[in-house]
Amino acid sequence: MDAILDRAVREAGDRLRAALAARFRDFDLAEEALALACQAAVETWGRDGAPRDPAAWLYAAARRRGLDLIRRARTRNAYRPDPPEPVATPEEVVIAAFEPIPDERLRLIFACCHPALAVEARIALTLKVICGLSTERLARAFLVSETAMLQRITRAKAKIRDARIPFEVPGPEAWGERLEAVLAALEIAYAQAYEDAAGASDAAGLAEETLRLSGVLVTLLPDEPEVLGLAALIRLAEARRPARLDADGVMIPLTEQDPALWRADKIAEAAQVLNAAASLGRTGPYQLLAAIHGAHATRRETGVTPWADIAALYEALMMLRPSPVVALNQAVALGEAQGAAVGLQALERLEGLEGFAPWHAARGHLLAELGRAPEAVAALAAALELIETPAERRFLERRRAALQA
Incomplete structure (x- = not known):
């Protein structure tokens, strides 16, 4: 029974x-209610x-x-009841087969990115509730403390509850005001x-999912160049x-990868999408990021990276997105x-990245290039203190050992 319950929560949670x-x-009430239902399932399904x-x-x-839970809260005067439930259930509304956004998870992402919330709050809430990322992982992604991230998510949930913001799938006329947050969440x-080359983390499945969702977005919004830019970016990264x-099972950094192993079909697909974005004449950060990945991809043909x-x-x-x-x-x-x-001079001018593993790893690489092995070893040790993914850890350990030999 446990396996059936685990699969149901994983697939439909x-x-x-x-x-x-x-x-x-109320997101907190929704999560608590589902947790209670899972507890009941263990007993009922087992019997x-x-x-x-x-x-x-x-x-x-x-x-x-x-x-x-609502009835109990009412008796304590701690819950303000919603208006009467409409005839159509929310499940029917949210999961309806006929929707302008023809993908369940993408519909939910658009619903979560309500413009009444600050952009960063929308993104964090979407990644937490819809994509299932942990608060600790989100804090690392946003370069803030776990406490600060928890407060951001809590405030966003409270605003939705207290301001009675409707959790609904928007029509096409409302997509534009939500698109920035949707793209950032993806x-x-x-x-x-x-960031986990071995695919060992709880976020591993999001690679294939975002690849798919970005393709759905291109179909929905083919004239939005930044949608095309994100789709090209993901395809170029996946090609590697x-x-x-x-x-x-040790990570190979981009500069040392064998480009003959890169997927030519994904690179060609990305180039087609990026060319379509360029034809629209509105450059944005996702197109620039895709162009950077595209420049790396040219090594497959030329053997040289245009640094x-x-x-x-x-x-x-x-200049566009510092x-x-x-x-x-x-x-x-x-x-x-x-x-x-x-490079080292530019790197050491940066502030606030002492808790960011890639900063220490990059610093270790540059110090090693300059022949400053003891400092490089210390930098790699600092990176290892901050990183948990196995393939990346083994790469850093190998580099550190080589410098100590």
Whole structure:
């Protein structure tokens, strides 16, 4: 029974939480109700056997338990009841087969990215509720403390509840005001999957999912160049997946990968999408990011990485969307294009990245290039303190051991 319940929650949990949140307009209540339904399932299914439709059973049970929680809260005057429930259930509304957005998870992402919330709050809430990322993982992605991220998500949930913001799937006329947050949520979800070359983390499945969802978005919004840019970016990154691990399961950095292993079909698909974006005449950060990945992909044909071009693209990206991570990548590109001393100087000008493993790893690489082995070893040790993914850890340990030999 446990295996059936685990599979039902894994496959339908996001949909159930969203439908319950739509009913109660309270994410915390939705999560608590579903947890109670799962507890009931352990007892009931163990005694009577699993139902024919486990997800439907869980939704019905969670809805009943949510209503019980509301009734108890009413007696304490701690809950303000919603207006009467409409004839159509929220599940029917959220999961309806005929929708302008023809994909269940993408519909939920658009629903979560309500413009009444700050953009960063929309993104964090979407990644937490719809994509299932942990608060700790989100804090790393946003370069904030876990406490700060928890507060951000809590405030977003409270605003939806207290302001009675409708949790509904928007029509096409409302997509534009939500698109920035939708794209950012997909970008971060993919980045969380990509950072683990071995696919060993709980975010691994998001790589294939964001690849698929970005394709759905292209079909929905073929004249939005940034939608096309994100789709191209994900395809170019996924093209390198076959070359990211060696025979021992150790991560291979981009500069050392065998480009013959990169998937030519994904590169060609990305080039087609990126060319379509360029024809629309509106450049944005996702197109620049895709162009950077495209420049790396040219090594498959030329054997040479155009580092000067990549550094220039990062400079342009810093003007459009400045961030510490972009600045870090720009410093690495400068180190390759103009020498390790230039790269290290740019890297050490950055502030606030002491808790970010890639900063320490990049610093270790540049210090090693300059022959400063003891400092490089210390930098790699600092990176190892902050990173958990197995393939990346083994790569850093191998580099550190080579420097100590």
